[in-house]
């Protein structure tokens with residue numbers, strides 16, 4: 001398998017080139033992908049760690065699809081990817097190989113969380129509440145910004161953290177982060193925008209302080225950037241965890257889960273058959289443990305490390321990914337006004353009662369909605385944002401694929417035209433069927449959530465969240481163009497692939 005000749009001359013392999021690129025651009029994964037482009041091959045080797053086996057970079061969708069979905073005995077989740085999370089989440093299934101003895105028990109504990117019952121009845125109303133709070137906040141920002149752009153980055157980060165927090169633990173909407181931010185802005189009469197030299201100058205709003213519990217989750221999540229970028233993830237995270245701010249964040253997080261568990265146990269004192277109000281993911285997980293214990297005739301185990309880490313893992317995996325995706329979505333919609341207009345018209349037609357009543361679509365209407373252009377837009381957002389730019393597997397047995405080109409398998413998935421693959425075009429996910437336009441999820445390749453048994457556990461929740469976010473935001477606001485100095489497509493690789501700039505200029509509709 002070809003590799004960069006310079007890499008083979010040093011014990012550090014490709015590391016110096018990767019580190020230089022990362023220092024200069026803030027990105028890593030585009031350098032790795034660029035190797036397949038410069039060697040003009042779909043399979044190359046990268047020596048990313050000293051004295052370790054190289055990474056094989058495969059940029060052929062069909063081959064990847066085959067490995068992820070069908071060759072699951074030959075390839076398991078990569079140990080290196082697991083090590084990135086191990087320091088922070090040692091007892092989360094994400095850190096484990098599929099063959100690990102505990103993997104199935106962990107998955108069983110959280111299996112109810114992607115059921116339609118949980119998603120539609122518990123997660124959807126809470127996600128809706130979080131994005132409704134974002135819309136309310138932006139009404140204040142429209143008033144205060146007076147047509148000036150502002151960065152949406154922290155607002156989106158707060159909305160997605162609120163959404164996953166409310167889905168995992170009980171948290172009243174008025175205690176959400178954006179509700180607090182809204183309270184703060186409601187007390188400000190104006191932002192003195194007349195002092196700005198130009199209408200294109202961005203406005204900076206004051207931020208309400210982050211509560212300790214939420215700040216601890218952000219601090220701990222951000223710590224993964226260090227393990228993500230290090231050739232020795234476990235060691236790098238071990239050193240980081242010795243720092244006092246990390247120890248403090250961990251203590252806050254642990255105490256918060258202990259408190260929430262105690263409250264949940266009280267909610268469950270009605271016994272197995274009575275009074276079990278399942279209000280959040282924590283309650284679903286506890287109910288599953290009670291059921292397993294009753295079936296196996298043993299006492300329920302509430303305070304296991306497995307339970308702590310699986311719940312905490314939902315917060316970690318659930319906010320950074322959706323926050324980065326929503327930030328990319330705002331940029332793409334801002335820079336593609338015709339898509340934004342088409343999407344809004346499709347929504348107005350798709351929610352006729354809300355349109356006639358001049359009200360927001362309800363959460364139930366959004367969950368039930370089948371609007372091909374909305375589905376296509378969110379699919380295109382996931383395709384174009386690629387917030388996790390790689391899917392990692394390791395060979396579990398000796399296999400022939402790595403050294404040899406394998407003929408392409410023809411599958412149901414279509415293909416993209418390389419001349420327009422970089423464009424944001426929801427239409428690529430639509431096709432004509434008899435007299436109607438339908439959404440076609442197999443129109444072309446996309447690996448944004450991985451594939452196969454170790455694909456994103458919460459893909460259904462992520463789709464639900466993006467659908468609710470798109471409906472509420474595009475229904476309520478027009479995203480107007482922002483100056484080119486505030487709309488670059490530069491990115492930075494942290495835990496996820498994030499835009500450096502996420503400025504918006506809003507008009508309330």
Ligand code: HEM
Nearest residue numbers: 094317318321325388448449450451454455456457458462
């Ligand atoms: C736009 C949003 C999201 C994107 C793009 C995304 C993407 C991904 C990707 C690419 C993987 C690795 C898949 C593979 O190796 O085949 C993954 C795994 C995972 N994701 Fe997501 N994700 C998103 C949202 C979420 C949310 C909201 C949660 C939790 C509430 C979540 C929980 C997980 C978990 C637990 C895994 C590990 C699965 C395993 O190890 O088997 N993700 N995600």
